[in-house]
Amino acid sequence: MADEMVRRAQAFINAAYDGKLGIGHLPENGETGWKTMFALTRALQYELGIATLSDTFGPTTLSTLQTKYPILNASTVPSANFARIIQSALYCKGYDGGEIDGRYNSRVIASILKLKQNMGVDFAYPGSDLVPKVFKGLLNMDAYTTVNGGSNTIRGVQQWLNGNYVHRRDFFIIPADGHHSRDVAKSMLFAVQYELGMADGTANGVFGPGTQAGLKNHPVASGDSNTWVRLFSAGMVLNQRPTAFTGTFTSALASAVSDFQAFVKLPVNGRGDFSTWASLLVSHGDQSRKGAACDGVTRITPERAATLKAEGITYIGRYLTNPTGGKPYEKEIQEGELATIAANGLRCFPIYQTYGRDASDFSYIAGRTAGQAAINAALDHGFKPGTRIFFAVDFDALLEDIVNNVLPHFKGIQDAIADDGNRFQIGAYGPRNVCTRVAEAGHSTASFVSDMSSGFSGNFGYPLPADWAYDQIVTRTVGTGAGSIEIDVNIASGRDTGQGTFNTPRTAKPDTRLDPSVTTAMMTDVGKYMESLGYPNSGGTRSYQHWKCFQTTVLDHDQVITELSNRHKMRKALIQTTAYWEMRHIDPADEAAWATVIAAFNTTGKYIRDTSTGIAKQRAVTLIGAWNHGLTKGYVTGRPILDVGRDEDKYNIWKKAYDDQAFALTSVAVIHMWDIDGKPGGDDNSPAIGPPRLNFNDREIYEVLRRYQGPPVEPALGEAKKRMGLYYIMEKYNSISRNV
Missing domain, CATH: 1.10.101.10 (PGBD-like superfamily/PGBD)
Incomplete structure (x- = not known):
């Protein structure tokens, strides 16, 4: 809310210090904020004769003020502008500063007395003199009265300190x-x-x-x-x-x-x-404590299980995936590990983390993706319905990060879990403030608190969340020899007990035809996900509605896609995702461009424009590059090497992708194979991913989807994140089908 005296303070700064403070013109909007406080701080530094001005009331400003003016009052204020800085700051803090007339008058005196009383320093600094530390407190955005439902008891503690x-x-x-x-x-x-x-x-x-x-x-x-x-x-x-x-x-x-x-x-x-x-x-408390739980990135062997039992540990947190496939190589639950945990009377609680080191990794779309990916991975490892999966927020999230990124992310997780029938529960792993706010928003049912990171702003000064299940306090190496293992020690509250028995893990089987029992649910889930991205199931500006795209790119050609998957050792979901996504994005402008290309070639024999065509929106240059690469590598046979410089070659392969849906889908797989090999001769300088596998990790899946669209710049980078969510929905139903 605008305040006239704050506006006058801003006008004073602009008039008195124009071009002198190293900042631009201050908005005269009457609204107190850091920009105004920073400007007043710089104005004070200018009056003190400090050569290098900054927004910070730091040691140099404080020591200079203590040396030159240890006591400021009506007799010692050195200039009218110096007094105006004090008057302006008082108004910005909500106190009466007089007329901003450069006078340390009775109104200023009364306000300084009230300010010190509110701070709790009126006995430490009696009287109406303004001393350096109080001046420092005047030039920030801290409040010295209760605000936003603050506690009077806590305020009493603050004033006493x-x-x-x-x-x-x-x-x-x-x-x-x-x-x-x-x-x-x-x-x-x-x-x-x-x-x-x-x-x-x-x-x-x-x-x-x-x-x-x-x-x-x-x-x-x-x-x-x-x-x-x-x-x-x-x-x-x-x-x-x-x-x-x-x-x-x-x-x-x-x-x-x-x-x-x-x-x-x-x-x-x-x-x-x-x-x-x-x-x-401190958030981690007494780090000499032993906990009944731990988490770590190392496989639990029988020897290590014995060590953990001897330490009094019952609950073990292990990761559902290793998103990069790199070090630490045993971060993901290893084959046979859950059986070892169960055989030794221990229990496991699963953790899902992709990158999660920055606010940019969190969004509603990323949450939808994480939710479905975690479901798939939990089922692959054998976790039973009812298990709580802890989703990680492993960075020092500030309040704006939580509000703008983390909460929408967990809403996406919640929606994905709900669309799956709520087979799994949601836990939040992160600093105290993250866990508390996610729980208060109704997006989680228990917290795994990263209290070991005691310096995180989200831990320092926040109470332990009411719903805490695990409290991570210290990293410790326990055991010797083959039983030695480094763990993060966790205190357990009993709100979560993990799982002690598991289903048989699902192996990386080749894909099969879709089971008829899943196709309706699959179509529904894909539609819901696309709607969450802003693509309505019907209507809109696109040429094809959801049902038509799903029918064409998933159901009608399921046999072709299954054969391509088996032949190239890539998941059907990669082909389905790319084809569906591209067809869903066809619009009237695309179709008009196709008609123009066809008409021009029929009239002149020239391929006038390399526009993307067909259900998978493929360009002639891309098709020729991918097919030529596939022929050279032996991935495909039965086609001649084409010349990307010949209009006839470009048009013919372009027109085949336009006319022949099965060819377009086959070309999706061929392009993916080219992308996996690093797209040699193409428009992408990214390195080869490695041989195709049925168990690509998150990073590899992302790269395949991104490279289909284009080089590693926007919009391909952001669009690939959206495609990831679609991929995991497609993979969910393919997984069910191959494990029937």
Whole structure:
């Protein structure tokens, strides 16, 4: 909402510092935001005589301000513009700054007093003087009153921390908005270190060996009354436990501690021992704990199973796929491994992860793809219906990443699982904030929390999700000799118990004709997926509706596609996906172009334009390149080598793809074989994928689908991601058919 005084502050910056701050013209929209705060910070640096201006109120700005103007008031403000910066900043923070007239007047004084009171530093910095650390807190977007339903109890903790420790060198004023955050969590660690007697420069806000050793000597329990109890109760409050912020360890606090210990699976004693301190202060808690669960990227052998049992581990997390096929080579569940797990009385919970290292890897489309791919892989390995699959978000997702990418991704997973009949449950693997928000959106039923990544912004300052099933705390190597194995140790809550018995794994059998019992469901699922991408089953601007494309490219030529699959050792789904996708994208402009090409050749004998043609939208140059390559390699026989420079050769093969659907589908397989070999002589410099296999990994499938469309640039890159989702739906029903 626009504020007139904020607009006047923006106008002041533009008028007084035009061309001086290293930034463009500031929008005069009356809306407070980081751009305005950054501009005010640069204006302050300019007034301080700092040569290199930046958006950051960093050590140079602070030290210069402390040296030149350790106290700012009506007598010490060096210039009218300096005062206007203070007045403008006050308005941007929601306080009265006077008339932005360059005067440190009574209205400014009253606002500085109120600001320090709200921060909780009014006793540390009495009076109306503006001191450097308060100035630093004035020039950011932190709030010092409760906002967005903030807790008054948490705000009390924040104000207490500010007031108690603001005089320490490395402690800066934190928000007092009633919400836990990364900055608040770090301030708690600083406070603990200061109370342990660490000097400035030694205290660093990190839960290191010195801090841990010190805390082991400061347990708190019923009857204690001191600063350590206050810090401990602060930790309880910040972890959203229902207790007061207090300096006395009451019976009510002891009861709340017992509840917390039971929740995080610590020994329940109602005392503030080291393990409880650790669980309150850092996401991974006490890393010396043993857990009943683990996860890892190494095959479980009988010897390793014995090691894990000796460690007290029952539940083992293993990956459904290895998306690249590369190192670590045993990341995917290996042949016979689940039988070994079951034979040793252990249980397995499956994890699905493709790349997942960046927000760009997450979207609704990618989620639909991941959901169906995980279903296929779970069935291949022998997981039974009812199993919960944990889908990974293995990066430090910020709030905007969660809202814009992760939540739509899990909605896509949920839709894919629902379309499959909800045979499997959905779990979320990731930082605390990711897991909590996915669960709150209704997209998951349990969380596998990557708490070992304690520095993640989504872990630091967030409580353990209420639905946590596994809590990943440390990497550890256990066992010796053949039983040695590196694992991530997980605490188990009991909300998920994995699976202890498994169906017989499905082997990589050759494809067969589609079983008649699956075709209706297959057509329905393909239609739903395409609708999710914005392609209606009927109507729209495309030439062919869903039913016609499916009938033509999947059902009518099922025998041809099956033979091609068996001959070339490639999955039918690769051929079906490409052919369906291309036919679904034919539009009237394509058909008009085809008519023009045919008419021109019939009239002049010239092939005037190499437009894509037929149900699989193939160009003459591509067809000639692929077929010539196939003839040379022995993939195909019975056709002459064609000359890409001859109009007649180009037109004839183009026209055959236009007239003959079986030829067009055969050409899809031939083009895929060319693409797999690196498309020598073609328009793609990508390396060869390797010999065709029935068990291509995700990366290889993606590359085959992408190369059909074109070189590794847009739109081929993005379109191939959409084709991946279609591929896994096609593969689902082919898999059912070959395993009947």
